[in-house]
Amino acid sequence: MSFVNEALMREWGFGRLPLVMLENPQSRDLEALRPALLPRLLSQAQQERRANAETRLFEVGAVFTPAGVNKISERVALSAVLAREKGVREHTSQLLRSVFYELKGACQDLVEHFGLTDIAWQPLDRHLNPAGTRGKKEPYSPFSRWARLDLWHPGKSALLFVDGRPAGVVGEPRPRFLEAHRMRGAVAAAEIDFTALALAASEEHEYRPASRYPELIRDIAVLVPQQVLADEVGKEIAREGKALVRDVDLFDYYEGPEVPAGEKNLAFRIVYQAQDRTLTDGEADELHKRIERMLAQHGWTVR
Known part of the structure; x- marks a missing residue:
């Protein structure tokens, strides 16, 4: 109606x-x-x-x-x-x-x-x-x-x-x-x-073909101030990973007695994948460490 x-x-x-x-x-x-x-x-x-x-x-x-x-x-x-x-x-x-x-x-x-x-x-x-x-x-x-x-x-x-x-x-x-x-x-x-x-x-959008190479998945948890948006953190992760980060998903959010007052814990699942080759575990681990360092430079705590 x-x-x-x-x-x-x-x-x-x-x-x-x-x-x-x-x-x-x-x-x-x-x-x-x-x-x-x-x-x-x-x-x-x-x-x-x-x-x-x-x-x-x-x-x-x-x-x-x-x-x-x-x-x-x-x-x-x-x-x-x-x-x-x-x-x-x-x-x-x-x-x-x-x-x-x-x-x-x-x-x-x-x-x-x-x-x-x-x-x-x-x-x-x-x-x-x-x-x-x-x-x-x-x-x-x-x-x-x-x-x-x-x-x-x-x-x-x-x-x-x-x-x-x-x-x-x-x-x-x-x-x-x-x-x-x-x-x-x-x-x-x-x-x-x-x-x-x-x-x-x-509207026209940039087309990114699906990769035929396998993906590697890593999880990361980070403590941020409550006013920081999960979307902002996810975009920083994607920006640092550039073409090798295919997807970033928030899968957990927590505020409570187990985290410091005024902060929240965000957990992301990162999908690493290359368009032209099979990524090795070593490459994914190195990129993951680089993302951890970038998050720390923002003043956020990687757990």
């Missing part, structure tokens, strides 16, 4: 979005074209939680926004909600992180399936108050304004950039919205601009 009412939008913190109102709606519940998928999906997740310890929902559909006098902009969006009750021995903060990173990882996989590689994540609070960008115009996307809605917890949400343009948001709803709807446990939500992904995928 492509229709919503204003009350539902306000209930979930979407009251700031401009609506395309219908002149003769069939009912008050169908008075406007929906500008986002999440309000109705969150309401559905609320109902599902009454009977299930875990809820996984997604929807792909059209969203509509005003685009001038008597004009409407239509795009395709993907929305997802992951909600989970806390386990008996699970700490609340661990649960929140696991739910957020699971949904963020699913969104990352989706973007990569489009064949896109210029992917970046920024904390939502950094995007809302970027240092040194006063007066500068950001890359256009309807999701730039969409990400500023009341729903998102600024310190626990991330904005997705594809080819330098905002293309979606993943995050934790503010506690007041969850409390108002009696949703306990951990909840993460996402809305991705599917149209932006399709347009980016249709």
